[in-house]
Amino acid sequence: MPGGRPRGFDPRTALDRALEVFRRQGYEGTSLTDLTAAMGINRNSLYATFGNKEQLFQQALDRYAAGPGAFAAEALEEPTARAVVARTLYGAVELTCGAHAPAGCLSVNTVHACGPESEPVRAGVVARRAAGEDALRRRLERAPDLPPGHDPATLARLVHTLTDGIAVQAASGHDREQLLGVAELALRALFPAQDD
Structure with a gap:
């Protein structure tokens, strides 16, 4: 059996939700609490999957450009x-x-x-x-x-x-x-x- 627990969320869906929050509120107007609530994950999962807020924002920008x-x-x-x-x-x-x-x-x-x-x-x-x-x-x-x-x-x-x-x-x-x-x-x- 492979080590670690499987993720309980879909990273693509979570990233889409983060993008929606950034679009509505801007980078500075968005808190980690806003992001975790919208993404349906806790801070540990956010950090483990996406990095910090700035790294998440960069991924959201990539998603924005491709979407x-x-x-x-x-x-x-x-x-x-x-x-x-x-x-x-x-x-x-x-x-x-x-x-x-x-x-x-x-x-x-x-x-x-x-x-x-x-x-x-x-x-x-x-x-x-x-x-x-x-x-x-x-x-x-x-x-x-x-x-x-x-x-x-x-x-x-x-x-x-x-x-x-x-x-x-x-x-x-x-x-x-x-x-x-x-x-x-x-x-x-x-x-x-x-x-x-």
Whole structure:
């Protein structure tokens, strides 16, 4: 018989529950008590399975990028710059004001709501965001339909600025239809010759 007791919980389900709490309350606003209550485990199980709060948060960010935030990576597979930007903007709207999503964006909220004691967490999120912007820039450099005068690096930064703004507006109470209108207007402005 193998040593040790089997886990009495599913780590994937527990991680999903931790992600939900972090999305609602932010990194600093979430206590270990909040996490253990939502995950249905005690602190010893949390530490043994996920490490400390910061390590759990990093795992939750990975889960976020592969789940609710997967649209960002999927957008890079689109065939044109316009389609890449459209999928990114519309994905940001769905992420931040979808039917079952907490308003706002986990990474945007973390960057803006971390105090000095959580600087390593904030710096890690900033690095992830910079990597995402760089991946978008590289994809736009290969796009066959980049309008004249559109620098890929500046366009990638603008798209990230727009998605951040969508997240902030969603957290401020703007609804899905309002933010879809913002995304549509941005697409018309950025790709005027390609309007549908």
